[in-house]
Amino acid sequence: MQELFGLKGKRVLITGGGQGMGEASARLLASLGADLAILDIELERAERVCAEVRQKGVSAYALSADVTDEAQIVAAVAKVEKEFGPLDGLVMIVGMAGWAPLAEMSAETWDRDHSRNLRHVFLTSREVAKGMLARGSGRIVCIASIDGIRSAAHHGAYGAAKAGVVHLVKTMAAEWSPHGIRVNCVAPGGIVTPRIPLGSPEEERARIAPYVPMARRGTVEDIGKAVTFFLSDMSDYVTGQTLAVDGGFLATGGFGPPPVVSGQGTLGLDP
Numbered sequence: 001m002q003e004l005f006g007l008k009g010k011r012v013l014i015t016g017g018g019q020g021m022g023e024a025s026a027r028l029l030a031s032l033g034a035d036l037a038i039l040d041i042e043l044e045r046a047e048r049v050c051a052e053v054r055q056k057g058v059s060a061y062a063l064s065a066d067v068t069d070e071a072q073i074v075a076a077v078a079k080v081e082k083e084f085g086p087l088d089g090l091v092m093i094v095g096m097a098g099w100a101p102l103a104e105m106s107a108e109t110w111d112r113d114h115s116r117n118l119r120h121v122f123l124t125s126r127e128v129a130k131g132m133l134a135r136g137s138g139r140i141v142c143i144a145s146i147d148g149i150r151s152a153a154h155h156g157a158y159g160a161a162k163a164g165v166v167h168l169v170k171t172m173a174a175e176w177s178p179h180g181i182r183v184n185c186v187a188p189g190g191i192v193t194p195r196i197p198l199g200s201p202e203e204e205r206a207r208i209a210p211y212v213p214m215a216r217r218g219t220v221e222d223i224g225k226a227v228t229f230f231l232s233d234m235s236d237y238v239t240g241q242t243l244a245v246d247g248g249f250l251a252t253g254g255f256g257p258p259p260v261v262s263g264q265g266t267l268g269l270d271p
């Protein structure tokens with residue numbers, strides 16, 4: 001079964017891999033035999049994940065860097081490739097949303113959301129792609145958001161940055177896939193994470209069921225599985241794509257299952 005994924009012995013760098021979605025991806029990739037470099041701004045987090053995945057028999061390399069700083073990205077990628085080895089895969093997890101109405105948003109807020117959601121995806125991909133292009137193979141996975149696909153009030157900077165990630169993935173695929181590099185993207189819906197933990201079953205259902213057909217938030221493992229799909233041979237003919245992992249949120253336009261009223265369509269209007 002492991003052979004189907006083709007990940008055994010592959011070297012994968014996960015930026016923001018020290019907790020949550022990155023940690024879940026690391027666990028799954030390690031169980032399929034991938035060796036992992038875990039980069040996080042919090043070194044202890046990266047070291048903890050490395051210690052855990054080493055118990056699965058793979059090599060793991062922890063390092064700290066701030067991906068909003070170009071010089072730190074350049075140095076970190078060079079260090080990983082020198083000390084850990086040439087990279088077969090890259091996963092970029094780092095991202096965070098600021099809330100602000102557009103009419104009150106400062107240029108600093110706009111720039112910060114673009115720096116921590118979009119700019120580092122370009123810079124890290126650029127640095128890692130240099131080696132991949134020279135070797136003629138590689139797999140890159142970005143994390144966007146449902147907010148980069150549909151709009152959300154007060155998420156203007158974040159949404160534009162994540163939409164930028166979705167578009168950048170297509171351009172990277174156009175430029176690099178002729179040279180053996182596949183580039184894809186996962187767009188999470190609402191996910192239970194260390195920053196946004198699980199409420200009581202009643203709270204979760206009341207909050208989520210009106211909008212999400214599967215009536216639950218996703219788990220970090222749900223995201224790890226999609227990341228693994230894109231890194232593995234299971235997606236051999238897929239590039240430039242964004243996969244929403246959202247329990248069906250976008251499929252219903254973000255409104256969830258409509259109330260069923262016999263003889264009437266959504267909002268009480270017959271189609």
Ligand SMILES: NC(=O)c1ccc[n+]([C@@H]2O[C@H](COP(=O)([O-])OP(=O)(O)OC[C@H]3O[C@@H](n4cnc5c(N)ncnc54)[C@H](O)[C@@H]3O)[C@@H](O)[C@H]2O)c1
Nearest residue numbers: 016018019020041066067093094095096145188190191193
């Ligand atoms: N949580 C959700 O519901 C949700 C929904 C849609 C999209 N997303 C996206 O998923 C991704 C992960 O979100 P999360 O909330 O699980 O992340 P998180 O807060 O768990 O952060 C992931 C890791 O990134 C590290 N990190 C933060 N800033 C960094 C920096 N500048 N340099 C290096 N490392 C840094 C953190 O230390 C942390 O270990 C983001 O891109 C986010 O936009 C999340």
